[in-house]
Amino acid sequence: xxxxxxxxxxxxxxxxxxxxxxxxxxxxxxxxxxxxxxxxxxxxxxxxxxxxxxxxxxxxxxxxxxxxxxxxxxxxxxxxxxxxxxxxxxxxxxxxxxxxxxxxxxxxxxxxxxxxxxxxxxxxxxxxxxxxxxxxxxxxxxxxxxxxxxxxxxxxxxxxxxxxxxxxxxxxxxxxxxxxxxxxxxxxxxxxxxxxxxxxxxxxxxxxxxxxxxxxxxxxxxxxxxxxxxxxxxxxxxxxxxxxxxxxxxxxxxxxxxxxxxxxxxxxxxxxxxxxxxxxxxxxxxxxxxxxxxxxxxxxxxxxxxxxxxxxxxxxxxxxxxxxxxxxxxxxxxxxxxxxxxxxxxxxxxxxxxxxxxxxxxxxxxxxxxxxxxxxxxxxxxxxxxxxxxxxxxxxxxxxxxxxxxxxxxxxxxxxxxxxxxxxxxxxxxxxxxxxxxxxxxxxxxxxxxxxxxxxxxxxxxxxxxxxxxxxxxxxxxxxxxxxxxxxxxxxxxxxxxxxxxxx
Numbered sequence: 001x002x003x004x005x006x007x008x009x010x011x012x013x014x015x016x017x018x019x020x021x022x023x024x025x026x027x028x029x030x031x032x033x034x035x036x037x038x039x040x041x042x043x044x045x046x047x048x049x050x051x052x053x054x055x056x057x058x059x060x061x062x063x064x065x066x067x068x069x070x071x072x073x074x075x076x077x078x079x080x081x082x083x084x085x086x087x088x089x090x091x092x093x094x095x096x097x098x099x100x101x102x103x104x105x106x107x108x109x110x111x112x113x114x115x116x117x118x119x120x121x122x123x124x125x126x127x128x129x130x131x132x133x134x135x136x137x138x139x140x141x142x143x144x145x146x147x148x149x150x151x152x153x154x155x156x157x158x159x160x161x162x163x164x165x166x167x168x169x170x171x172x173x174x175x176x177x178x179x180x181x182x183x184x185x186x187x188x189x190x191x192x193x194x195x196x197x198x199x200x201x202x203x204x205x206x207x208x209x210x211x212x213x214x215x216x217x218x219x220x221x222x223x224x225x226x227x228x229x230x231x232x233x234x235x236x237x238x239x240x241x242x243x244x245x246x247x248x249x250x251x252x253x254x255x256x257x258x259x260x261x262x263x264x265x266x267x268x269x270x271x272x273x274x275x276x277x278x279x280x281x282x283x284x285x286x287x288x289x290x291x292x293x294x295x296x297x298x299x300x301x302x303x304x305x306x307x308x309x310x311x312x313x314x315x316x317x318x319x320x321x322x323x324x325x326x327x328x329x330x331x332x333x334x335x336x337x338x339x340x341x342x343x344x345x346x347x348x349x350x351x352x353x354x355x356x357x358x359x360x361x362x363x364x365x366x367x368x369x370x371x372x373x374x375x376x377x378x379x380x381x382x383x384x385x386x387x388x389x390x391x392x393x394x395x396x397x398x399x400x401x402x403x404x405x406x407x408x409x410x411x412x413x414x415x416x417x418x419x420x421x422x423x424x425x426x427x428x429x430x431x432x433x434x435x436x437x438x439x440x441x442x443x444x445x446x447x448x449x450x451x452x453x454x455x456x457x458x459x460x461x462x463x464x465x466x467x468x469x470x471x472x473x474x475x476x477x478x479x480x481x482x483x484x485x486x487x488x489x490x491x492x493x494x495x496x497x498x499x500x501x502x503x504x
Contacts, residue, residue: 247271
């Protein structure tokens with residue numbers, strides 16, 4: 001099979017000029033994307049309402065179209081789901097990605113057009129492979145199978161012509177023929193709802209496959225690896241799959257999990273982070289192991305960037321690529337070939353490079369702790385948690401944190417619920433390192449912790465294994481892309497999880 005590698009590398013080089021074009025000319029590439037989007041949608045109901053046929057500049061577009069969150073576009077989405085067309089986009093919408101970016105009870109249904117699949121998600125997948133083979137011309141990645149751990153919802157029908165499922169399920173159902181050649185497991189297993197049974201089926205059916213890559217949420221990937229090692233008696237996954245060379249991940253920070261992966265895999269492989277969501281495929285590492293993900297500027301998405309201090313204002317300001325600054329937090333605002341117009345996706349990012357444009361995800365607009373002015377974001381928490389694990393030779397399965405408010409019993413604090421795979425020998429030492437690193441990473445947190453004036457030392461609870469899975473199961477959110485919120489600015493999730501552990 002290795003005879004395929006030179007041929008694939010040659011194809012990658014032939015495709016690379018397309019990527020080079022938008023990397024070398026990012027501003028003009030984005031201008032063309034916006035022009036194409038507005039032209040395509042000018043005769044939709046949304047386009048007529050906002051006079052798309054008269055918009056010829058980015059400035060005019062921003063003046064004509066307000067920034068939207070999901071609730072603003074929801075009336076259009078509900079009408080499309082009921083069977084109306086030509087509302088937000090000019091081609092028929094038959095698929096909806098049920099978004100579960102948080103564990104709230106409310107779901108978002110994101111329209112998925114043919115263009116957003118072909119020119120967005122699938123084009124991005126091909127560009128990832130092209131860039132990878134450019135840097136690794138002798139790779140055997142496509143000579144084996146890619147194990148996909150995703151898709152926790154089977155496809156559901158709204159009516160004869162409209163269907164929904166989580167993003168991975170929608171992508172699998174619409175995968176081009178070439179995608180099925182290189183993917184495992186069988187679709188009926190990949191889309192199973194019951195995750196305990198699904199993990200067992202995945203383990204049993206992939207043991208004999210030549211798996212060269214794995215993609216999935218880190219927590220469930222680790223569970224699968226552990227089960228496969230139990231079944232085989234092997235020491236690590238490289239003994240099970242000798243050709244394994246890549247792990248694709250995204251959705252949550254990989255920092256707390258990397259040491260566990262190294263231990264379970266046995267040898268170093270490439271780790272490649274992707275930034276994709278129900279709304280679109282935004283970025284991916286062009287060089288595995290490098291900081292930041294290459295922003296995809298020619299994939300049917302027009303980007304604006306809102307300084308986070310603008311969030312909540314009546315007329316928030318956004319900037320374009322030419323005005324972004326390194327290390328500053330922004331909230332991406334997107335217009336897409338799926339009919340999302342100036343849509344605030346809710347993430348916060350920072351640019352790590354502007355030649356080319358690379359980004360990293362640092363948090364969520366609504367997932368943070370700022371009960372005392374400390375402005376703790378997910379990026380701070382992930383890095384501090386990873387360092388505490390490294391320094392104490394411990395490993396974390398999952399965690400969440402929230403505030404402890406001022407009371408007669410003392411001043412404020414952050415309360416952490418942590419499920420360890422391997423507990424630290426000294427939990428107090430773990431807390432000390434976690435706290436110290438949060439101070440180093442966040443000057444506002446450091447100021448509030450000074451002499452315990454506003455914040456005392458973190459409170460950490462070590463939960464029994466399976467605690468977070470039990471809570472997710474109780475919320476009907478077990479598996480797939482569902483995640484435990486890392487940070488909350490209130491105690492709702494903390495109290496729910498603590499209650500569920502007491503009831504076990």
